Amino acid sequence: MRITALAGGIGGARFLRGLLHHLDSVPTDGTPHEVTVVGNTADDVTLHGLRVCPDLDTVMYTLGGGIHEGQGWGREDERFTVAEELAAYGQGPDWFTLGDRDIATHVVRTRLLGQGMPLSEVTAALCDRWKPGVRLLPMSDDRVETHVVVDDEDAEGGRRAIHFQEWWVRLHAAVPARQILAVGIEQARPAPGVLEALREADVVLLPPSNPVVSIGTILGVPGVRDALRGTRAPVVGVSPIVGGAPVRGMADACLTAIGVETSAAAVAGLYADFLDGWLVDTSDDGTVPTGGDRPAVRAVPLLMTDVAAAGAIAGAALDLAAGLTSPVA
């Protein structure tokens, strides 16, 4: 079975870990299951001259066994010597945590990018170490950066655009986002393999990642949405919204910015043109309209309390997909 998944950060990574766990129990026809992950890169940021790819790293560390389990991002057993020294030099920003172990990843990435290697190859080189068990592709080798337009306190009626990470991490998304811009996305090309992986998959999965700044930006890369509309594979998504609130993260602030209600139904609406199946939490059972061209909906418990729970959700998503098409395995 060839599975292609889009993914943001923590939620996507945990879902994918569950998926791999679940696939261990699914018989193959002799060829191993193949999972390709198309990772969001629009919240990448350059800090201290180092290129940081938070979502790719969260997927890589989570699937490779290096993640800080408690916080869901960054490395386990982390220290902050370099960050302390950078602060001693008066070098900002200091609101984005960079651990010593994590920094090595960014040093390697920055060097390879500086040598002209595209991000997709750099990511493959980093994964040579972590062996995440999936093929991890950035959505694009071209630079796309999500910027958030907020009110400018220094100019009445004025607004200013800040990097997504500044809004998300430094401001905790507590300042209203007036607009969310994926700068550079119109010119971005899908990374090599991305469109093929969507077109040639047996199943396409949308983990419970942020529908605006994770899944949304991947969908914004020219060609990706068309590939999802055109793929012969069933496309099944897992709602990131449970009972009217994001399971984690601050997706509600992002949805509000684009004028979309924070509900499982509204998020499904964002994917209406290609979504075949939609997995919602049991608490949202019956809240998503069905019938006609609308996706099939199934309700299961969506809290990924551990790997087994995430595996059960992934299994339910694959079950839903299998019911939508001829057998996929």
Added chain:
Amino acid sequence: MRITALAGGIGGARFLRGLLHHLDSVPTDGTPHEVTVVGNTADDVTLHGLRVCPDLDTVMYTLGGGIHEGQGWGREDERFTVAEELAAYGQGPDWFTLGDRDIATHVVRTRLLGQGMPLSEVTAALCDRWKPGVRLLPMSDDRVETHVVVDDEDAEGGRRAIHFQEWWVRLHAAVPARQILAVGIEQARPAPGVLEALREADVVLLPPSNPVVSIGTILGVPGVRDALRGTRAPVVGVSPIVGGAPVRGMADACLTAIGVETSAAAVAGLYADFLDGWLVDTSDDGTVPTGGDRPAVRAVPLLMTDVAAAGAIAGAALDLAAGLTSPVA
């Protein structure tokens, strides 16, 4: 008193610390003593994409109180988390020790250089933190790199050039240097302030730094040697060779490569065109020819066993200078 000193790494840095210690006891005419240090940058190296300036950093850390006292280079209380992670990525080289604290310096430097800031300004920015008590100038803002030509074991009679740091650190200078090349030096311009500091000094000092790859490369920057020949200040050097051997480091291997004997007299000969005074160790008393145009020679104990001992050597160098000219202070 305006003092300008050339400097390499450990020996130069310890001498300079002694000099500052000594100057604390020298009365001023109301304006504080000013020390300008012209640091060697020809053994700078790019590792993991980070620009490392070993000699500038050794001076900065030593005078700023951050040096690892035992080894004479790098930071005290150092850890190696980043280096361990880089090794886990299979990213070389692993023969050049980069501690976590030290790496922050290189991250800041690399970012500022990448923004187009010249090395002299970057160095000043780093010194804003360390407050070394001297004005630390790189010999040049242009890139100069010392390469060492060694026999190539893979090709009979063949030779290859390697970066100085590879020869010095990885090979411990144990492989004969057939030639030592300062790549880029003909095109290098002295950093802003370097020539003025030499011309307008009251005293110019040459600490006991490596005469080939530290002092020698600074002298190789076009204009520097002329400034030393033309300065009105007495130029006094401290021999890095004691009893026919380098006090520390492997200067003998460098001297052999350029066909110069490892002796206090032979090193003085390298500076013959501008040297006014030469401080040698008591064990070398009488071994350096004097008279005619030759520099005045004085013998004192040259082992910098502690800051006070280094201060006494610096004081002797200033005394020697004072005897060569009208009073300088």
